[in-house]
Amino acid sequence: xxxxxxxxxxxxxxxxxxxxxxxxxxxxxxxxxxxxxxxxxxxxxxxxxxxxxxxxxxxxxxxxxxxxxxxxxxxxxxxxxxxxxxxxxxxxxxxxxxxxxxxxxxxxxxxxxxxxxxxxxxxxxxxxxxxxxxxxxxxxxxxxxxxxxxxxxxxxxxxxxxxxxxxxxxxxxxxxxxxxxxxxxxxxxxxxxxxxxxxxxxxxxxxxxxxxxxxxxxxxxxxxxxxxxxxxxxxxxxxxxxxxxxxxxxxxxxxxxxxxxxxxxxxxxxxxxxxxxxxxxxxxxxxxxxxxxxxxxxxxxxxxxxxxxxxxxxxxxxxxxxxxxxxxxxxxxxxxxx
Ligand code: OKP
Ligand code: ZN
Numbered sequence: 001x002x003x004x005x006x007x008x009x010x011x012x013x014x015x016x017x018x019x020x021x022x023x024x025x026x027x028x029x030x031x032x033x034x035x036x037x038x039x040x041x042x043x044x045x046x047x048x049x050x051x052x053x054x055x056x057x058x059x060x061x062x063x064x065x066x067x068x069x070x071x072x073x074x075x076x077x078x079x080x081x082x083x084x085x086x087x088x089x090x091x092x093x094x095x096x097x098x099x100x101x102x103x104x105x106x107x108x109x110x111x112x113x114x115x116x117x118x119x120x121x122x123x124x125x126x127x128x129x130x131x132x133x134x135x136x137x138x139x140x141x142x143x144x145x146x147x148x149x150x151x152x153x154x155x156x157x158x159x160x161x162x163x164x165x166x167x168x169x170x171x172x173x174x175x176x177x178x179x180x181x182x183x184x185x186x187x188x189x190x191x192x193x194x195x196x197x198x199x200x201x202x203x204x205x206x207x208x209x210x211x212x213x214x215x216x217x218x219x220x221x222x223x224x225x226x227x228x229x230x231x232x233x234x235x236x237x238x239x240x241x242x243x244x245x246x247x248x249x250x251x252x253x254x255x256x257x258x259x260x261x262x263x264x265x266x267x268x269x270x271x272x273x274x275x276x277x278x279x280x281x282x283x284x285x286x287x288x289x290x291x292x293x294x295x296x297x298x299x300x301x302x303x304x305x306x307x308x309x310x311x312x313x314x315x316x317x318x319x320x321x322x323x324x325x326x327x328x329x330x331x332x333x334x335x336x337x338x
Contacts, residue, residue: 001331002136003040004129005147009033012122012150014081014114026114027286027318028163033149036314039324043147046125046132053175054127057167057200059158065107066165070117072100081114109154109161109195109221123150123165130168133311134175137271143310143334145327146172151315153194153275154221162192162221168313169275170200173207176271176311185210185269185308187260189253189299190277190315191287193225197275198239205234208267210260211275212253214288215243238267246288250295253280257299261306272308278317278326285318293325300333310334 010030016023037043055063073082076099084104088095097103104115126148133144152169154162173184186201188194188211201207209231216225231239240263242256264272278296280289303310312330317323 001143001145001334002133002141003043003145003147004046004132005033005037005043006045006125006129008125009122009129009147009149011118012116013118014116017112017114018083019112028150029320030149031320032317032323033147035320035323036147036327039328040147044132046128048128049131053131053171053178054124054166056174056178057157057170062107062158065103066115066123066160067120069100069103069115070119073104076100081116083111083114084108085111107159109156109159113160113163115160115165119150119165126150126152127166127168127171130172130311130313131175133313134172137309137311138176138179138181141309143304143312145312145331146314148314152196152313153188153190153315154192154196156196156199159196161196163316164196167196167200169194169273170197172273172311172313173201177206181270182206183208183267183269184271184273185264185267186273186275187264187303188212188275188315189257189280190275191279191284191289192220192277192316193241193243194275194315195221195224198224198229201235202231202239203233203235205238208238208240208264208269210240210242210264212242212244212256212260215245218246219288244289247290249290250292250298253289253291253295254299254302257302261302265306269308272303272310274303274310274312275315276312276330277315278319278323281317281319281322281326283319283322287318293322293329296326296330297333300330304334
């Protein structure tokens with residue numbers, strides 16, 4: 001299986017995040033990508049597909065904020081990384097604001113996703129990695145893996161959040177649509193609900209979003225991922241949320257995944273994007289499911305058995321020392337490790 005990663009993805013390295021009323025070391029560290037890279041000896045540099053496939057998903061003003069926000073923050077005399085601390089309440093009229101403090105609130109979902117001077121470049125190359133994997137699959141490969149880091153599934157068309165800046169799974173799905181795939185499905189098996197991906201395709205009938213995740217009653221992102229969120233308009237019925245209680249083991253997770261795969265089969269995609277998080281692993285420091293390393297091979301075999309050409313985009317997973325084995329296990333389930 002071809003695997004893609006660019007070392008420029010490592011430069012993004014916020015020091016701290018707001019957590020439970022204090023600051024802690026940032027969980028989404030470059031060491032995550034290094035750990036995965038070590039078990040993928042065939043890692044390839046992505047081609048540069050440019051900004052157009054990013055702008056096909058994301059708002060131009062938001063992209064400008066990602067690119068210029070850190071310099072504007074510094075120019076306003078703010079030390080440290082850009083972090084929103086005031087938010088327009090949902091439903092208020094859209095204001096055209098220029099102050100960086102206002103923009104940071106407008107363009108962010110939470111206060112635990114700092115924007116640094118290196119973030120844009122890292123997120124840009126994370127997107128290029130998933131685009132290269134997408135083109136490998138569109139070109140006939142059965143599956144390809146993008147070592148996306150920073151991850152993507154919490155980022156919406158015009159907001160960052162949950163360690164995510166550019167929604168790599170959405171960028172892949174949209175690029176596949178543009179290249180001729182009529183219907184694309186996204187299966188998100190990260191521990192957390194992919195609110196950004198859901199939001200981007202909420203009213204679209206051509207992209208199916210199915211997610212298995214910890215119940216938002218107990219876990220981030222809290223406001224999204226409930227079972228009654230099914231999409232709207234032309235997208236009614238092409239969003240499927242399967243929340244699971246904390247403590248879930250392979251049995252419950254695999255059954256829920258089968259439900260998602262059956263729904264995706266009824267939808268009939270030309271291509272699947274798999275948002276893969278290894279934060280469902282038993283020892284993950286910020287999550288509460290109980291999957292074992294070998295379980296990822298089982299889950300991957302169940303997915304591969306459906307036969308859809310599959311782009312795999314890395315999402316979360318914060319037990320750095322276990323990441324290499326967990327990713328290796330997942331890819332082995334597709335039957336053709338590097
Ligand atoms: C990203 B991905 C405050 C709690 C916020 C954010 C979790 C983001 C997970 N520190 N935690 O889905 O793995
Ligand atoms: Zn996660």
